[in-house]
Amino acid sequence: xxxxxxxxxxxxxxxxxxxxxxxxxxxxxxxxxxxxxxxxxxxxxxxxxxxxxxxxxxxxxxxxxxxxxxxxxxxxxxxxxxxxxxxxxxxxxxxxxxxxxxxxxxxxxxxxxxxxxxxxxxxxxxxxxxxxxxxxxxxxxxxxxxxxxxxxxxxxxxxxxxxxxxxxxxxxxxxxxxxxxxxxxxxxxxxxxxxxxxxxxxxxxxxxxxxxxxxxxxxxxxxxxxxxxxxxxxxxxxxxxxxxxxxxxxxxxxxxxxxxxxxxxxxxxxxxxxxxxxxxxxxxxxxxxxxxxxxxxxxxxxxxxxxxxxxxxxxxxxxxxxxxxxxxxxxxxxxxxxxxxxxxxxxxxxxxxxxxxxxxxxxxxxxxxxxxxxxxxxxxxxxxxxxxxxxxxxxxxxxxxxxxxxxxxxxxxxxxxxxxxxxxxxxxxxxxxxxxxxxxxxxxxxxxxxxxxxxxxxxxxxxxxxxxxxxxxxxxxxxx
Amino acid sequence: xxxxxxxxxxxxxxxxxxxxxxxxxxxxxxxxxxxxxxxxxxxxxxxxxxxxxxxxxxxxxxxxxxxxxxxxxxxxxxxxxxxxxxxxxxxxxxxxxxxxxxxxxxxxxxxxxxxxxxxxxxxxxxxxxxxxxxxxxxxxxxxxxxxxxxxxxxxxxxxxxxxxxxxxxxxxxxxxxxxxxxxxxxxxxxxxxxxxxxxxxxxxxxxxxxxxxxxxxxxxxxxxxxxxxxxxxxxxxxxxxxxxxxxxxxxxxxxxxxxxxxxxxxxxxxxxxxxxxxxxxxxxxxxxxxxxxxxxxxxxxxxxxxxxxxxxxxxxxxxxxxxxxxxxxxxxxxxxxxxxxxxxxxxxxxxxxxxxxxxxxxxxxxxxxxxxxxxxxxxxxxxxxxxxxxxxxxxxxxxxxxxxxxxxxxxxxxxxxxxxxxxxxxxxxxxxxxxxxxxxxxxxxxxxxxxxxxxxxx
Numbered sequence: 024x025x026x027x028x029x030x031x032x033x034x035x036x037x038x039x040x041x042x043x044x045x046x047x048x049x050x051x052x053x054x055x056x057x058x059x060x061x062x063x064x065x066x067x068x069x070x071x072x073x074x075x076x077x078x079x080x081x082x083x084x085x086x087x088x089x090x091x092x093x094x095x096x097x098x099x100x101x102x103x104x105x106x107x108x109x110x111x112x113x114x115x116x117x118x119x120x121x122x123x124x125x126x127x128x129x130x131x132x133x134x135x136x137x138x139x140x141x142x143x144x145x146x147x148x149x150x151x152x153x154x155x156x157x158x159x160x161x162x163x164x165x166x167x168x169x170x171x172x173x174x175x176x177x178x179x180x181x182x183x184x185x186x187x188x189x190x191x192x193x194x195x196x197x198x199x200x201x202x203x204x205x206x207x208x209x210x211x212x213x214x215x216x217x218x219x220x221x222x223x224x225x226x227x228x229x230x231x232x233x234x235x236x237x238x239x240x241x242x243x244x245x246x247x248x249x250x251x252x253x254x255x256x257x258x259x260x261x262x263x264x265x266x267x268x269x270x271x272x273x274x275x276x277x278x279x280x281x282x283x284x285x286x287x288x289x290x291x292x293x294x295x296x297x298x299x300x301x302x303x304x305x306x307x308x309x310x311x312x313x314x315x316x317x318x319x320x321x322x323x324x325x326x327x328x329x330x331x332x333x334x335x336x337x338x339x340x341x342x343x344x345x346x347x348x349x350x351x352x353x354x355x356x357x358x359x360x361x362x363x364x365x366x367x368x369x370x371x372x373x374x375x376x377x378x379x380x381x382x383x384x385x386x387x388x389x390x391x392x393x394x395x396x397x398x399x400x401x402x403x404x405x406x407x408x409x410x411x412x413x414x415x416x417x418x419x420x421x422x423x424x425x426x427x428x429x430x431x432x433x434x435x436x437x438x439x440x441x442x443x444x445x446x447x448x449x450x451x452x453x454x455x456x457x458x459x460x461x462x463x464x465x466x467x468x469x470x471x472x473x474x475x476x477x478x479x480x481x482x483x484x485x486x487x488x489x490x491x492x493x494x495x496x497x498x499x500x501x502x503x
Numbered sequence: 504x505x506x507x508x509x510x511x512x513x514x515x516x517x518x519x520x521x522x523x524x525x526x527x528x529x530x531x532x533x534x535x536x537x538x539x540x541x542x543x544x545x546x547x548x549x550x551x552x553x554x555x556x557x558x559x560x561x562x563x564x565x566x567x568x569x570x571x572x573x574x575x576x577x578x579x580x581x582x583x584x585x586x587x588x589x590x591x592x593x594x595x596x597x598x599x600x601x602x603x604x605x606x607x608x609x610x611x612x613x614x615x616x617x618x619x620x621x622x623x624x625x626x627x628x629x630x631x632x633x634x635x636x637x638x639x640x641x642x643x644x645x646x647x648x649x650x651x652x653x654x655x656x657x658x659x660x661x662x663x664x665x666x667x668x669x670x671x672x673x674x675x676x677x678x679x680x681x682x683x684x685x686x687x688x689x690x691x692x693x694x695x696x697x698x699x700x701x702x703x704x705x706x707x708x709x710x711x712x713x714x715x716x717x718x719x720x721x722x723x724x725x726x727x728x729x730x731x732x733x734x735x736x737x738x739x740x741x742x743x744x745x746x747x748x749x750x751x752x753x754x755x756x757x758x759x760x761x762x763x764x765x766x767x768x769x770x771x772x773x774x775x776x777x778x779x780x781x782x783x784x785x786x787x788x789x790x791x792x793x794x795x796x797x798x799x800x801x802x803x804x805x806x807x808x809x810x811x812x813x814x815x816x817x818x819x820x821x822x823x824x825x826x827x828x829x830x831x832x833x834x835x836x837x838x839x840x841x842x843x844x845x846x847x848x849x850x851x852x853x854x855x856x857x858x859x860x861x862x863x864x865x866x867x868x869x870x871x872x873x874x875x876x877x878x879x880x881x882x883x884x885x886x887x888x889x890x891x892x893x894x895x896x897x898x899x900x901x902x903x904x905x906x907x908x909x910x911x912x913x914x915x916x917x918x919x920x921x922x923x924x925x926x927x928x929x930x931x932x933x934x935x936x937x938x939x940x941x942x943x944x945x946x947x948x949x950x951x952x953x954x955x956x957x958x959x960x961x
Binding site: 082083084085150151154155158162165166172173177180181184185188189191192195196199230 | 870871872880883884887888893896897900901903904907908911915918919951952953956
């Protein structure tokens with residue numbers, strides 16, 4: 024029962040928010056995200072061991088149910104969603120947007136969609152939430168984004184929508200293979216998928232995977248991503264990069280790996296190679312970017328590439344690492360975007376060549392930037408280290424020799440990551456002092472937002488056990 | 504209704520009478536459904552030779568379509584009155600269309616199919632040309648009439664061939680669709696009957712505007728007065744589809760191996776032509792004409808899949824598509840400029856109109872939680888169940904992604920482009936209420952589709 028609140032609270036407050044005028048919407052969104060965050064903490068607090076589930080009949084003739092369930096992975100991602108949205112709302116407190124009612128309404132609706140995606144244990148319901156999360160983001164980007172927003176967002180929408188439709192047809196196909204009547208429940212889908220002959224699994228794999236590949240995004244499907252991140256308003260960029268790309272990875276772990284084992288085994292080398300290409304390619308492009316927002320967008324492709332590569336190597340430690348890293352990447356990149364938006368706000372530009380001297384005039388912001396950057400390049404004692412260590416550990420244990428050599432190449436990504444991230448710190452935080460439009464260091468709400476992020480970074484870097492415990496059980500299950 | 508023009512002079516009261524009669528019609532339909540659940544219902548039944556066979560599916564279809572038409576009349580009442588001088592005739596013709604619809608959903612004999620199609624079509628020829636001062640309207644009527652009579656000829660030819668073909672073995676032919684089930688086997692197949700089936704397929708394909716028989720659609724839909732385009736593109740089309748499905752599902756089921764591929768190619772062509780051409784349109788009305796071709800491609804899926812899900816598919820598709828399109832047309836009819844630019848900034852000048860239009864467009868594009876999603880879902884499900892045509896399903900999905908492009912262009916124009924969309928007629932409170940009701944219906948179909956499929960409860 025508690026699970027349904029995770030969806031209902033943002034859904035209802037989101038709809039209400041459209042009717043609220045002015046500042047009220049902002050407060051409503053803030054309060055709503057706080058409550059959601061508390062509920063998601065409760066959910067992940069209570070289920071280290073057992074799975075919570077909730078189910079209600081929906082369209083019986085189609086064999087679909089409104090059924091939600093939360094195991095370690097789901098509740099971890101719900102917690103991430105709760106935290107990230109809360110931080111976004113806190114950061115928005117001193118900012119003004121046009122039509123706040125609609126803006127916060129859409130943000131909350133997309134939160135509801137995300138929660139639904141992470142919790143659904145019914146394929147059709149999963150699909151519905153998958154779209155529900157996307158549509159508000161489409162409106163947010165098109166209405167409040169930067170220049171060129173309309174064509175960019177349109178491309179993004181059509182890209183992801185096409186992927187979703189492919190996935191839907193794959194899921195319909197699977198549901199018809201279920202024993203007895205048509206059923207969309209996760210258990211039945213898994214059973215159906217496993218019983219399919221190898222050649223069917225091989226083509227069905229792409230039908231389903233393409234949606235996830237676009238969302239993550241892995242190498243040749245990533246072209247929507249840098250533009251969309253760049254033009255979106257910061258809160259939406261955060262939702263997209265910290266949460267929505269996780270939808271793709273989560274879906275791979277939940278709806279692909281266990282469902283089509285033979286298909287996955289057949290294509291895993293291809294996907295790993297694509298991911299590794301993505302890591303190196305994105306890192307190289309990130310190095311030559313001067314726009315910080317684009318730089319982080321490409322770095323995100325590299326990070327996601329590493330996770331998706333590991334997802335297809337079939338190792339328990341690696342799988343465990345992915346879950347930990349999903350959480351950490353979400354936290355770190357949220358911090359990154361927050362700082363980028365502050366920089367843009369104060370200096371009026373995101374061009375690194377024109378920035379400089381942050382450490383002198385805004386020391387607090389510079390400290391935060393350095394800590395978050397170090398976490399994102401996985402320095403020990405930050406949260407990024409734990410996840411990345413496990414990912415590489417998992418990869419080196421992989422049975423295939425080819426994987427290890429690929430992994431060495433992927434390892435280059437980390438080095439390149441350090442190159443471009445440190446370069447960014449150098450150019451923005453040090454060097455000649457450039458003029459600020461608004462000369463102030465962190466305001467109180469920004470301080471609070473970053474404090475949450477940084478404390479999570481350090482706590483999980485030093486003592487990652489709670490996060491590891493939460494996801495330990497499920498990692499083994501997926502590999503099996 | 505026909506005579507009300509003589510008795511009543513006031514345009515408003517004619518409109519009111521039409522609504523009243525439609526409500527009665529809807530009532531009769533529902534009463535009919537409830538009254539005789541067990542055996543064949545009693546109304547309109549000819550005892551000796553059942554030219555019409557009324558089964559629960561067709562009754563339910565009739566009820567839903569009557570409901571859609573009632574909604575249409577309520578939304579469009581004022582606009583219909585504005586088209587020209589002969590208001591009573593317009594309403595009368597719409598009633599004729601309904602009559603054709605009832606015959607098409609219940610026919611049991613190919614002659615009745617023919618009569619039904621004629622009763623359905625002839626009023627449309629007149630309605631298309633009802634705006635006599637407009638050259639495009641007259642062109643539409645003439646074009647529709649010529650092409651329509653041509654296709655009717657092909658239909659007759661097909662029926663004749665089929666009659667002859669069915670009689671070859673036994674010595675006497677038959678028009679009854681039930682007879683074909685036993686006569687036409689794959690092993691006792693003769694080319695004459697097969698040619699007949701092909702001819703009928705082409706003729707019906709013309710009526711539902713399937714490619715390559717779609718050429719008339721854009722000109723006619725564009726040229727006809729908007730209120731009448733709305734009913735031509737929706738309820739009428741749904742009726743033709745139901746007839747199509749009824750014939751191929753019941754009579755030619757056992758021969759499906761022979762016609763599936765032809766129809767699959769037609770379907771693919773329809774989807775391709777409809778979607779790709781719609782992308783390049785500048786006028787929303789013309790875009791909707793092409794989109795109706797595209798949607799026809801999806802409805803053909805139901806005919807392709809020879810199984811019970813197809814019935815559910817066609818009914819839910821007919822309702823979802825009709826309601827959304829009627830709603831969209833009733834928004835369109837309020838606007839002065841039918842191009843995309845005419846929608847610019849509608850969200851600012853009239854947020855409610857823009858919001859409802861968005862929901863209708865979502866539904867047409869097949870976004871979840873709207874009726875269009877469930878409709879597409881059901882027809883795709885039907886074909887996937889069939890198991891043979893996975894390539895067509897994937898092709899259709901690619902096309903659906905293209906359709907998002909042109910539907911969303913309207914949304915972009917309404918919400919994100921600066922402008923000042925001008926209305927020609929004011930939006931009254933009644934309009935607002937009705938549009939919201941329409942929206943709720945669209946969402947209801949998307950969330951609880953079983954509500955609209957109660958007849959399938961076994």
